[in-house]
Amino acid sequence: MSQSEIQFTFDDTTISAxxxxxxxxxxxxxxxxxxxKTRFNKNKRGxxxxxxxxxxxxxxxxxxxxxxxCIIEAKPGMxxxxxxxxxx
Amino acid sequence: xxxxxxxxxxxxxxxxxxxxxxSNAGLRVLVIDRGPVASGTTGAGEGNILVSDKEPSxxxxxxxxxxxxxxxxNTDIGGGFELEAKGGVVVSRNTKGISDLxxxxxxxxxxxxxxxxLDASTLxxxxxxxSKDVDYGVLYPGDAQCQPMLAAxxxxxxxxxxGGQFIQGENVVKINSNAGxxxxxxxxxxxxxxxxxxxxxxxxxxxxxxxxxxxxPIMPRRGYILVTSPAPKLINHKVYDADYVANVASxxxxxxxxxxxxxxxSGTILIGASRERVGFKNDxxxxxxxQLARQAISLFPMLTNIQLxxxxxxxxxxxxxHLPVIGEDANVSGLWHAAGHEGAGIGLAPATGELITAQxxxxxxFMDPAPFSPKRFKGSEHxxx
Amino acid sequence: xVLMHNVVIVGGGPAGLSAAxxxxxxxxxxxxxxxxxxxxGQYWRNSSTDLENQNEQHFDLATGLLLINAVEARxxxxxxxxxxxxxxxxxxxxxxxxxxxxxxEKIVNTxxxxxxxxxxxxxxPFPGWDxxxxxxxxxxxxxxxxxxxxxxxxxxxxGTGPFLLPVxxxxxxxxxxxxxxxxANKSRRWLTSTIVVLENLSKIKEAFYYIKTIxxxxxxxxxxxxxxxxxxxxTGELDSVDIARINRNFKVKKVKQVKCDVAAIGWGFTxxxxxxxxxxxxxxxAKDESVVVWVDSEQQTNIPGIFAAGxxxxxxxxxxxxxxxxxxxxxxxxxxxxxxxxxxxxxxxRAKRQRFANALIKAYxxxxxxxxxxxxxxxxxxxxxxxxxxxxxxVEELGATDSRTAKLFTRxxxxxxxxxxCGRSVVDLVAKELSVLPTDIDRxxxxxxxxxxxxxxxxxxxxx
Numbered sequence: 013m014s015q016s017e018i019q020f021t022f023d024d025t026t027i028s029a030x031x032x033x034x035x036x037x038x039x040x041x042x043x044x045x046x047x048x049k050t051r052f053n054k055n056k057r058g059x060x061x062x063x064x065x066x067x068x069x070x071x072x073x074x075x076x077x078x079x080x081x082c083i084i085e086a087k088p089g090m091x092x093x094x095x096x097x098x099x100x
Numbered sequence: 101x102x103x104x105x106x107x108x109x110x111x112x113x114x115x116x117x118x119x120x121x122x123s124n125a126g127l128r129v130l131v132i133d134r135g136p137v138a139s140g141t142t143g144a145g146e147g148n149i150l151v152s153d154k155e156p157s158x159x160x161x162x163x164x165x166x167x168x169x170x171x172x173x174n175t176d177i178g179g180g181f182e183l184e185a186k187g188g189v190v191v192s193r194n195t196k197g198i199s200d201l202x203x204x205x206x207x208x209x210x211x212x213x214x215x216x217x218l219d220a221s222t223l224x225x226x227x228x229x230x231s232k233d234v235d236y237g238v239l240y241p242g243d244a245q246c247q248p249m250l251a252a253x254x255x256x257x258x259x260x261x262x263g264g265q266f267i268q269g270e271n272v273v274k275i276n277s278n279a280g281x282x283x284x285x286x287x288x289x290x291x292x293x294x295x296x297x298x299x300x301x302x303x304x305x306x307x308x309x310x311x312x313x314x315x316x317p318i319m320p321r322r323g324y325i326l327v328t329s330p331a332p333k334l335i336n337h338k339v340y341d342a343d344y345v346a347n348v349a350s351x352x353x354x355x356x357x358x359x360x361x362x363x364x365x366s367g368t369i370l371i372g373a374s375r376e377r378v379g380f381k382n383d384x385x386x387x388x389x390x391q392l393a394r395q396a397i398s399l400f401p402m403l404t405n406i407q408l409x410x411x412x413x414x415x416x417x418x419x420x421x422h423l424p425v426i427g428e429d430a431n432v433s434g435l436w437h438a439a440g441h442e443g444a445g446i447g448l449a450p451a452t453g454e455l456i457t458a459q460x461x462x463x464x465x466f467m468d469p470a471p472f473s474p475k476r477f478k479g480s481e482h483x484x485x
Numbered sequence: 486x487v488l489m490h491n492v493v494i495v496g497g498g499p500a501g502l503s504a505a506x507x508x509x510x511x512x513x514x515x516x517x518x519x520x521x522x523x524x525x526g527q528y529w530r531n532s533s534t535d536l537e538n539q540n541e542q543h544f545d546l547a548t549g550l551l552l553i554n555a556v557e558a559r560x561x562x563x564x565x566x567x568x569x570x571x572x573x574x575x576x577x578x579x580x581x582x583x584x585x586x587x588x589x590e591k592i593v594n595t596x597x598x599x600x601x602x603x604x605x606x607x608x609x610p611f612p613g614w615d616x617x618x619x620x621x622x623x624x625x626x627x628x629x630x631x632x633x634x635x636x637x638x639x640x641x642x643x644g645t646g647p648f649l650l651p652v653x654x655x656x657x658x659x660x661x662x663x664x665x666x667x668x669a670n671k672s673r674r675w676l677t678s679t680i681v682v683l684e685n686l687s688k689i690k691e692a693f694y695y696i697k698t699i700x701x702x703x704x705x706x707x708x709x710x711x712x713x714x715x716x717x718x719x720t721g722e723l724d725s726v727d728i729a730r731i732n733r734n735f736k737v738k739k740v741k742q743v744k745c746d747v748a749a750i751g752w753g754f755t756x757x758x759x760x761x762x763x764x765x766x767x768x769x770x771a772k773d774e775s776v777v778v779w780v781d782s783e784q785q786t787n788i789p790g791i792f793a794a795g796x797x798x799x800x801x802x803x804x805x806x807x808x809x810x811x812x813x814x815x816x817x818x819x820x821x822x823x824x825x826x827x828x829x830x831x832x833x834x835r836a837k838r839q840r841f842a843n844a845l846i847k848a849y850x851x852x853x854x855x856x857x858x859x860x861x862x863x864x865x866x867x868x869x870x871x872x873x874x875x876x877x878x879x880v881e882e883l884g885a886t887d888s889r890t891a892k893l894f895t896r897x898x899x900x901x902x903x904x905x906x907c908g909r910s911v912v913d914l915v916a917k918e919l920s921v922l923p924t925d926i927d928r929x930x931x932x933x934x935x936x937x938x939x940x941x942x943x944x945x946x947x948x949x
Contacts, residue, residue, distance in 0.1 A: 030633065032532060037632030045617040045722050051330060051367055052870045056721040058617030059636075060867070060906075062624025063527060064520075065605045065757075067901035068615075068867060076405050078329050078901065078939075082624070085522065098330040098367045136890040137883070143893060249893045253883040268886060329901055329939055366869070366896060384935050386572060386583070393946040404943030409901065410936050 020090035022071075029086040036062075036069050036081030039092075047071050047081055048095035072100040101265045104130035106296035106460070107285060109272055109308060112142035113248055113449045114438050115300035116255035119264060120173065121453030122298075125461055129264040130294070132287065134271040137256050138249040141302045141445060144414025145248035146325055146360075146370055148338070149447040152188045152240035155204060156211040158471040159423060163444065164212055165466055166451030167242055173450055177258040181251035182365050188243030189218070189226055191234045191399070192342040198236045201342045205238045214241050229334045229402050243338055245362065248446045275312040275435070282312075282434030298436045298456060303380075303417040305425070305439035314431045317477060318440045320415035322376045324388050326396075329407040330367035338362040339399065357388065359395035361403075369406065371396045373443070380415060418442040419477075426455050426472035436460065437474050491821045492814075493518065493582070493593060495570065495760060496601030498526020499803040500795025500810035502552040504599045505562050507814025511825040515562045516593070518584060520569050523631075524553045526603050527623055528803045530630040545691070545803075571940040575764045575788060583948065585940060590948040596790045597821050599813045600761050600778065601806075604754040604796035607775075609851070610865050610873075610910055611858040613715030614750075618723025622652040622751040635659045637747030641726055643712045644751040645669040645849045650695035652749055657702035665728060665743050666699065667710035669735060669752075670849050685841045688804075712750055713737055713858045723748060735854030752851055755909060756797045759934045766791060768932070770925045771799050773846050774909070776932050783827060784813035785820075792817050801842030808835035856917050865914065866907040868900020873914065880918040888915040888927050903934050 016031045022039060029038030036059050039047065046056040048070050060068040064083040072093040073079040077100060081092075093100055104127075108119045111133035119129045133139065149167050154160040174183045190205075192198045205215045218226060220235035227237075256266050270287035275297065277283055284293040299308045299316075309316035340360045357374040364370060374388050389411055397403050419425055419440040429435040436459075438452050455472070458465035492508045494501050497519030505517050517524075525531050529549030556562050568586040575581075582593040606621035613619065620636060622644065628634045635656065640663050642653045653666045699706065711731050718724030725744045729737040756777050762768055767779040767787040777800075778786055778793045785792050794813035795806035812835060815827050859865065861874030875895045885891040888911050897911050898904030904911070908931040916923040 033632045033634070037628050037634040040628065040636060041634045046720075047617075050870055055615065055870070056617050057615065057867075058722070059620060059624060059628070060615075061605060061608075061621050062627040063605060065902060066867065066906050070901075077332065078407065082627070083521075099332040136886055138893065139890070250883070253879075253885075253894055256884065257882055266884065268884070326942075327899075328942070384572075384574065386574070390945055390948055393942045397942055397946050404946075405941055407939035407941050408936060408945055409939050410899070410903065410934075 018086060018088040020086050020088065020092055022092045023094055033086055034082050035071065035073070035084050035086045035090070035092055038086050039081060046094075049097060051097040054097070070095045075100060101128065101130045103293045104128050104265070105294065106130070106298060107132060107292060107294045108298045108300055109133070109285075110140070110300035110302065111137045111252065111256055111266060111268070112140045112300065112302055113138070113145070113252045113446050114302070114441065114452055115298070116252040116259070117173070117449040117453035118298050118300055118438050118456050119259045119453075120177075120255050121450070121457040122460070123259050123262045123264050125457050129259060130292065131256060131259065131264065131266045132270055132272065133266075133268055136268055137266070138252040140304070141414050141416060142248050142252050144325070144412055145446050146372060147246045147248045147446055148444070149244040149246060150188060150338075150444065151213045151242040152190055152208075152238075153340075156207050158467065160208070160211060160213070161467050162424075162448055162451045164242075165454070166448045167244060169450035169454065170244065170246065173255065177254055180254045182245070182247040184245045184365065185241070186243065186245050186337055186362070188240040188338040188340065189223070189237050190240070190340050190342055191223070191230070191237040193234055197342045201236070201238060215239070216241070227336055227339060229400055230339070231399055231401055234399070239337070245338065245364075246446065251446070272308065272311065275308070277312065277432050277434070280431070280433060282432060295434050296436065296460060297434065298438055300438045302439055302445070303415045305417060305437060309429070309437070312429065312432050312435050314429050314435065315477060316425060316437060316439070316474060317420055318417045318425070319377070320380055321418050321442065322374075322378050322381065322413055322415055323372065323443065324374050324385070324392065324411055324413045326371040326389060326392050326408055327410045327412070328369040328371070329409045331363070331369050331406050333363055333367075334402060335361060335363045335369060335400065341395070341399070357391050357395065359392075359399050361396050361399060368409070369403070375416075384411070416442045416445070421476075424448060424452065424472055425474050426452050427459065427469055427474050430475040430478040491515070492597050492599065492817045493595045494599045494601060495582075496526065496603055496795065497521065497524040497564070497566075498601060498603050498795065498806065499528055499549070499552075500603070500806040500813070501526070501599070501601035502556055503807040503810030504601060504794055504814035504817070505556050506552065506559070507811045508599075508818045509559050509561045511815055511818035512823040513818040513821050517556065517562055517564045518568045518570065518582070518593075519564065519566050522567050524556060524564065524566070525549055527605070527627070529553070530627050532631055532633060569938045570760060571938050572936060573760055573763045575791070578790060580764060580791065585944060590944050592949065597817055598791045599817050600766075600791065600793040600797060601795045601810060602757045602760050602797055604756045604800060605905070606751040607753045607755045607909065608750065608906060609752050609855050609858070610863055610907070611713050611715070612860060612863045613717065615864050615867050616715050616717045616723050617721070618746055619715050619748045619750065622648055622749045625747065625749040626652050626655060629655050629659055635661045636749070637745070638662060639664045639745045639747070641665045641667075641712060641728075641743060641745045641748040643667045643710070643728070643748065645851065646751065646753050647692065647845065647849075648751060650692060650699070653704065654695040654698040657698055657704065663699070663702060663704045664745055666704050666706045667712070667728060668706060668708050669711045669731060671708045671733075684837050688841065711735065712748055713740070715748060731854060733852065735852040736857065737854070753849060754796060754800045755905070756800060757905075758797050758932055759937045761786065761793060761797060762932055763935055763937055764788065764791060766793065768929050770928050772843075773800060773850075774928065775800060776928050782832070783816040784809055785816060790820060799842065800846070801839065802845070805835065805838035805842050808838050856914060865910060866895070866897040866900065868902050868906075869896040871895045871897045876911065876914060877918055880915060885915070886919060888912045888923075889930050891915045898931070901939065904931055908932060
């Protein structure tokens, strides 16, 4: 695997990822465990099942909500944001 | 309860509202269903409580009263079914459609429905994400929304608290009458005596009528609803194409669909509506799902990136003349029918209950129930599909 | 795009890879559809097909890489990666798969299909299980093997089943600290069946491979313990868990608190039968109460031409999956006219591995005591934030008498994961409220999903 480093943003922070890593993995490596707040109770959620089944690790990517961070590959320049309920 | 004052067969929204109405009028009511509450069409309902989709007619009078009755029930039983006075916006994008809509709206207005015309700019204010090529609509503040399964369940719960009873899991096998009058019914488990039976079994109302040696031509009309993933709040009202009104009245067997879109309290967006006469066929028709998606995107382009999460189908019970059946059986006295509401079952349920109760008690009903009477089928030759 | 292929295989894990190679070797062209970016499924999750470059050593990853490289090398096997099937219907012998691949929808029509859609960690709800930092062993493993990321520095590994061992070993090898490794069951009954042990010496070897790493990491496994609650710190993220000594029935005896930043908790596996169910394949309830796809001795489902192999026919591990995959591949190739037969040796191998799988299921049961761990405030449906109290209300006050009705009243199972995580637990908890046993119908209806994965409305609208 190419060890090239890529960068994307998470809210206001720049996050480094190894090419091929998922957004969720890169965020976890950067100590970012909470990815969103739930719709009704505003509870924090992060990665749970890690394989794309539970839909807990939702983030907003380039304006589109409900993106599973654990299975989407981080790409250079991606704009990732905490998902607040169903909103960006 | 072996000798109730009345038995309601069917614990869907119509059965529940009728049971509540009778209960409030002092009758001891037994509700029987072969399955759980809302296990028929109610369980597949969208939750529409509309005054916007009916021309001035007995059905509109029924709808206007019923809509208000929903809010009275909400207060009476303490809520718990997500009732919301959200309002509806009907739009049209072609000249004839717009002119028809204007005519309809002004007739409805004369008959007690609040309507507000929207031009391109007020329409954009009401629905910021609606397609820019829509430049005319009518807002109906009276249109409302609820969660139909919760509504039926909360109402049955109230009926039980007021001395009524609900029995689940018994199948009615015989309707017993003597000299042309109801004396009771027999299920696969028990026999009950009562002088009054209300048939609120929706798509199966014809079968129940048959058990009483009577006749009711009720047929199923399949419909799908698409449910999206929880989405940002993009749609403020129920929004529909003016074609929706025409569809309801149409008798064609082929698939018909027109856009009906709204957001819900939980964040999902519901997309309908389709109508097909395919009996009780249970398969998933992918072509319909695509058609509904296309129509929805045409009205709200930003839906392109919103995901379809699930789709469900229900069977709307309808009579050949597309009017509900509310009233005493043509042949058997004491047997009352409250069925065949097609796609308006939820909206019309409370007023249906009121009409039935008033007639049973001999009180003056809020409107003349004759147009809905089952006696209109006496002597007809319709064959159930 | 409409295509017709001879053998279509869904799933690129041990079963799917084995089936693909067996079918191709028998002379049938193959289309292998996989949802991940790399072949290998969950079991052989990797970040490169070069053994030297792995982020973490896995006992038989070498076998996996061998199969992956073999599949990629064969021209008769076309592979679609990152392909998601959103809908599948069966109409009189023709199966139509609607696949989202490279941003577009592709339609695959085939008479011949092998389903190898695998399984995912089974989870049980308990107070705090939705706090960020609580994960599944599969999740921790995937982050490590697939992405080179250690989920945390102080890791608790808990639950039941042999899968906990490689996860703990992986954390240790990657430089993390396993602060607690606990297994709920005490029974090592499978060890006492001599035949099973002798037949599966390689499995013993594998277990000792992990045990060695674990003891070198100065970690001692404890038996008869479970995580029954998790607590958040001031950041709202995982800070500690309650570890309880439990009896044979999983009832709590004594509790102690352990600080951690990750808890990897898994209770066996749940088969992912959504695709099979959508096509109308007969599903049955297995001994471990999971819903699985029924197959005959040639791995064919009740629908002629549709075969199934691997975890979806019964949780049994990678070796059994491979044995089933080979048989399914041969049987499918035969179905399309290739001159092949399933050999006695194939059946013997499968039978041997099936015996081992059965022994494991017996050794790692999930006992009813877990239902007392959640309280009324505990989230049961994570997606829709439905609590145990909400579920109880739907039964006690709204009259729900089965899990399907409870679902309609509470929205349990209606969220994005469509009940994949909570479904099994809801069936058990509702049955407990009603003081009845869950029926097979309850369990099977909980996995009914005609829309298999969410699909953007725009993609749906453009398709044929």
